[in-house]
Amino acid sequence: xxxxxxxxxxxxxxxxxxxxxxxxxxxxxxxxxxxxxxxxxxxxxxxxxxxxxxxxxxxxxxxxxxxxxxxxxxxxxxxxxxxxxxxxxxxxxxxxxxxxxxxxxxxxxxxxxxxxxxxxxxxxxxxxxxxxxxxxxxxxxxxxxxxxxxxxxxxxxxxxxxxxxxxxxxxxxxxxxxxxxxxxxxxxxxxxxxxxxxxxxxxxxxxxxxxxxxxxxxxxxxxxxxxxxxxxxxxxxxxxxxxxxxxxxxxxxxxxxxxxxxxxxxxxxxxxxxxxxxxxxxxxxxxxxxxxxxxxxxxxxxxxxxxxxxxxxxxxxxxxxxxxxxxxxxxxxxxxxxxxxxxxxxxxxxxxxxxxxxxxxxxxxxxxxxxxxxxxxxxxxxxxxxxx
Ligand SMILES: *[C@@H]1O[C@H](CO)[C@@H](O)[C@H](O)[C@H]1NC(C)=O
Numbered sequence: 001x002x003x004x005x006x007x008x009x010x011x012x013x014x015x016x017x018x019x020x021x022x023x024x025x026x027x028x029x030x031x032x033x034x035x036x037x038x039x040x041x042x043x044x045x046x047x048x049x050x051x052x053x054x055x056x057x058x059x060x061x062x063x064x065x066x067x068x069x070x071x072x073x074x075x076x077x078x079x080x081x082x083x084x085x086x087x088x089x090x091x092x093x094x095x096x097x098x099x100x101x102x103x104x105x106x107x108x109x110x111x112x113x114x115x116x117x118x119x120x121x122x123x124x125x126x127x128x129x130x131x132x133x134x135x136x137x138x139x140x141x142x143x144x145x146x147x148x149x150x151x152x153x154x155x156x157x158x159x160x161x162x163x164x165x166x167x168x169x170x171x172x173x174x175x176x177x178x179x180x181x182x183x184x185x186x187x188x189x190x191x192x193x194x195x196x197x198x199x200x201x202x203x204x205x206x207x208x209x210x211x212x213x214x215x216x217x218x219x220x221x222x223x224x225x226x227x228x229x230x231x232x233x234x235x236x237x238x239x240x241x242x243x244x245x246x247x248x249x250x251x252x253x254x255x256x257x258x259x260x261x262x263x264x265x266x267x268x269x270x271x272x273x274x275x276x277x278x279x280x281x282x283x284x285x286x287x288x289x290x291x292x293x294x295x296x297x298x299x300x301x302x303x304x305x306x307x308x309x310x311x312x313x314x315x316x317x318x319x320x321x322x323x324x325x326x327x328x329x330x331x332x333x334x335x336x337x338x339x340x341x342x343x344x345x346x347x348x349x350x351x352x353x354x355x356x357x358x359x360x361x362x363x364x365x366x367x368x369x370x371x372x373x374x375x376x377x378x379x380x381x382x383x384x385x386x387x388x
Contacts, residue, residue: 021335021344023369023385026073028350031055031066034379040066041372041382043096044363050126051075051363051370052103053382054093063092065105069127070368073386083107083118084131090116095158097151098122102175103129104156106146111136115145117158119179133179137171139163145171152202157185159197159209168196170209172235183235185209185228196226203258205230208241210253210265216246223252225265227288239288241281243267252279257312262338263288264317266307276306278319282338291339296321296332297346304330309372311364316387317341318369320359329358331371333387349373350383358383 031040039057049070056063064082068075081103083092087110095106095117103120110116116136120129135158139145145160154175161168167190172183185207190196191214199210207228216222223246227239241263243252252267261283268276280292294317296306304324311318315335322329329349334341349358349371357374364370369385 021333022388023331023333023345023347024388025347025350025383025385027075027384028373028381029053029068029075029077029384030379030381034381036375036377036379038380039374040380041374042361042380043094044361044370044372044382045096045098046363046365046368046370047098047100047126048365052096052098054096054105056091056093059088061089061091061109062087063090063094063107065093065096067127067129075384078127081105081120081129084134087111092118095146095149097149097156098126099151099153100126102132102151102154102156104149104151104158106149106158108144108147112141113162114139114141114143115147115160117146117149117156119156135173135179135181137181139169143169148198148200150200150202152204155202157200157202157207157209159200161195161198163197165192166195166213167192168194168198168211170197170200170207172207182233185226185235185237187211187226187237191215199225199253199256201256201258201263203260206258206263207235208256208258208263208265210256212251212253214253216242219246219248219250221249221251222246223250223254223267225253225256225263227263241265241279241288243277243279244290244293255307255310257310259312259314262312264310264312266310266319268305268307269303276304276308276321278307278310278317280317280338280341292341294319294332294334294341294343296324296330297343302326306332309360309362311362311369313364313366316364318362318364318371320362320371322357322360322374324359327355327357329356329360329373331359331362331369333369335387347371347383347385351375353378
């Protein structure tokens with residue numbers, strides 16, 4: 001009897017998982033007056049029924065961010081945000097992060113590529129916003145502050161990968177009536193060109209900073225990701241994550257993401273390293289250990305750049321592979337638990353255009369998935385899916 005019950009439960013559990021494993025295309029979102037070069041979709045964040053989509057190439061690279069509301073399975077543009085100081089060429093909307101209360105938008109090319117981050121307080125479930133200051137640290141030109149940003153609670157982490165000959169740095173801000181810089185995350189071993197801060201993620205008191213061009217025992221741009229932890233208000237570097245199999249040009253740390261006690265780091269490879277991969281790390285005691293290696297299923301020998309973009313949510317990892325299939329691009333959906341994710345579906349850019357580089361950016365929240373179709377010859381668009 002007991003055995004029967006557990007078999008039944010197992011069967012039910014399988015049904016539940018299976019019902020979440022397929023991507024169903026819902027829509028292609030384009031801008032009404034879209035132009036080639038708008039880069040509409042280069043950053044996408046989904047939170048429940050609201051999506052934020054960056055178009056940093058709009059208005060002579062001044063940039064804009066669109067707020068979309070989901071009604072049923074479809075998304076509609078509800079409003080547009082442009083930077084308070086609309087500097088031409090600031091590239092507003094390249095880095096975007098959102099919580100229930102805050103929206104952070106990077107302008108990495110502002111002020112001769114120094115970069116600033118604009119903060120917005122969100123209301124009405126994330127649909128309306130009010131200016132909440134501009135973060136402009138005293139960094140030199142070409143720091144690219146705001147190229148990537150992440151938020152968790154009242155903590156913001158901003159990468160500035162170009163700082164000091166692209167050694168890079170990342171800054172931490174906390175909300176205390178205003179957004180105030182509270183720490184500088186750096187790796188004293190960073191060398192010129194390492195790109196520390198190119199990708200950032202924060203969850204509670206843990207931050208991960210990608211450094212995709214760090215050399216590993218002479219393997220150039222093998223890459224690494226550094227884990228920082230906050231104890232009693234002080235951030236310290238706790239661990240350096242490296243790939244299980246380092247490779248020249250592997251670019252481990254190109255994209256990083258976190259959810260709960262899971263860190264996900266991508267290694268998209270390069271023209272010399274055909275296959276990309278994504279490593280899942282979970283906490284074993286006080287150390288982050290590799291729990292799983294995710295790979296694509298690319299055909300042929302072309303580089304696929306699997307891991308160029310990633311989006312981690314509670315029950316899924318979505319991975320973009322924008323150069324798979326001769327620059328057509330693909331999107332992979334893995335579902336399950338950290339360490340036991342299973343590839344459930346793969347979507348190709350549903351366009352006839354062969355240089356779409358679909359999957360150049362991806363976003364996921366719950367059953368909702370979105371991916372950028374970058375395109376070299378048409379205005380860019382964002383494809384939306386639901387997990388069936
Ligand atoms: C740049 O990095 C070098 C080597 O770590 C260091 O000596 C120098 O002080 C740094 N410069 C700045 C402006 O931080």
